[in-house]
Amino acid sequence: xxxxxxxxxxxxxxxxxxxxxxxxxxxxxxxxxxxxxxxxxxxxxxxxxxxxxxxxxxxxxxxxxxxxxxxxxxxxxxxxxxxxxxxxxxxxxxxxxxxxxxxxxxxxxxxxxxxxxxxxxxxxxxxxxxxxxxxxxxxxxxxxxxxxxxxxxxxxxxxxxxxxxxxxxxxxxxxxxxxxxxxxxxxxxxxxxxxxxxxxxxxxxxxxxxxxxxxxxxxxxxxxxxxxxxxxxxxxxxxxxxxxxxxxxxxxxxxxxxxxxxxxxxxxxxxxxxxxxxxxxxxxxxxxxxxxxxxxxxxxxxxxxxxxxxxxxxxxxxxxxxxxxxxxxxxxxxxxxxxxxxx
Ligand SMILES: [Zn+2]
Ligand SMILES: [Zn+2]
Numbered sequence: 001x002x003x004x005x006x007x008x009x010x011x012x013x014x015x016x017x018x019x020x021x022x023x024x025x026x027x028x029x030x031x032x033x034x035x036x037x038x039x040x041x042x043x044x045x046x047x048x049x050x051x052x053x054x055x056x057x058x059x060x061x062x063x064x065x066x067x068x069x070x071x072x073x074x075x076x077x078x079x080x081x082x083x084x085x086x087x088x089x090x091x092x093x094x095x096x097x098x099x100x101x102x103x104x105x106x107x108x109x110x111x112x113x114x115x116x117x118x119x120x121x122x123x124x125x126x127x128x129x130x131x132x133x134x135x136x137x138x139x140x141x142x143x144x145x146x147x148x149x150x151x152x153x154x155x156x157x158x159x160x161x162x163x164x165x166x167x168x169x170x171x172x173x174x175x176x177x178x179x180x181x182x183x184x185x186x187x188x189x190x191x192x193x194x195x196x197x198x199x200x201x202x203x204x205x206x207x208x209x210x211x212x213x214x215x216x217x218x219x220x221x222x223x224x225x226x227x228x229x230x231x232x233x234x235x236x237x238x239x240x241x242x243x244x245x246x247x248x249x250x251x252x253x254x255x256x257x258x259x260x261x262x263x264x265x266x267x268x269x270x271x272x273x274x275x276x277x278x279x280x281x282x283x284x285x286x287x288x289x290x291x292x293x294x295x296x297x298x299x300x301x302x303x304x305x306x307x308x309x310x311x312x313x314x315x316x317x318x319x320x321x322x323x324x325x326x327x328x329x330x331x332x333x334x335x336x337x338x339x340x341x342x343x
Pocket of ligand 2: 088089090091092093094095100103104105106
């Protein structure tokens with residue numbers, strides 16, 4: 001098969017590789033769309049130690065089943081699918097308790113680290129576990145379907161925030177995860193929806209995604225905007241897709257007393273927390289990692305036309321332009337939010 005292989009940091013090449021063989025419980029999928037994630041761009045630069053080369057990256061994908069490995073039931077060749085980027089065992093304590101994003105034996109597609117290596121989906125074919133597959137509704141295109149993964153990440157954070165109906169919600173960051181979190185909050189019927197982002201082009205994308213106001217990514221700007229629509233209280237829920245000292249400070253400034261902050265991003269390894277302030281204001285601080293079974297609600301929302309994925313569908317390119325696309329993303333080309341590769 002043809003695959004986009006990260007040969008060494010900064011060097012991606014389309015090369016011929018042996019076709020993957022689906023093991024027991026796995027299926028072989030012909031990839032029709034695979035989006036480039038921010039984590040892939042970090043990995044491309046050789047950061048983080050999770051893309052040890054050579055490696056086929058890619059974990060936001062969709063396609064059609066080609067063949068079934070041993071012990072697979074309920075699927076057939078030709079089925080249109082997407083799949084969880086986390087390949088989980090389904091048997092450990094976490095998997096048995098609705099925490100398969102924290103599976104003791106999890107492997108992320110397109111990641112190679114000290115503990116494991118799992119080839120990803122920037123290729124014509126990828127092998128994935130059948131229990132991580134989700135069937136695509138007819139109305140959902142492959143390009144839309146590969147965005148289910150980051151949308152599910154946003155939906156997971158929103159779900160952990162609790163009931164959002166009618167509540168004032170603020171999202172920090174307007175990259176893919178920030179915007180997906182906005183879309184997820186909107187789809188759950190929140191009231192006022194605000195966004196804080198540093199760059200004007202991203203603020204515009206946040207408004208396009210449904211934020212009623214998008215402001216500069218500073219504590220004062222977001223706190224002022226949140227207070228303006230809550231009689232001075234602040235946002236009921238703040239979802240932080242950045243995860244830096246600055247974004248945490250912004251979240252705590254914008255949330256109301258007794259409100260909830262959900263942290264999804266983790267750009268910083270450590271941050272300082274104003275503990276006393278958090279305690280006396282009784283802030284609920286929740287962290288959110290990856291997703292846990294939100295794919296069906298996300299696919300349904302996409303099929304029903306409830307979410308506007310247009311901003312993510314503006315750069316659909318052949319696999320051969322993958323190396324160039326990584327360069328454009330790392331150079332932060334204005335307006336280039338997401339690239340979807342078609343093998
Ligand atoms: Zn990702
Ligand atoms: Zn498990």
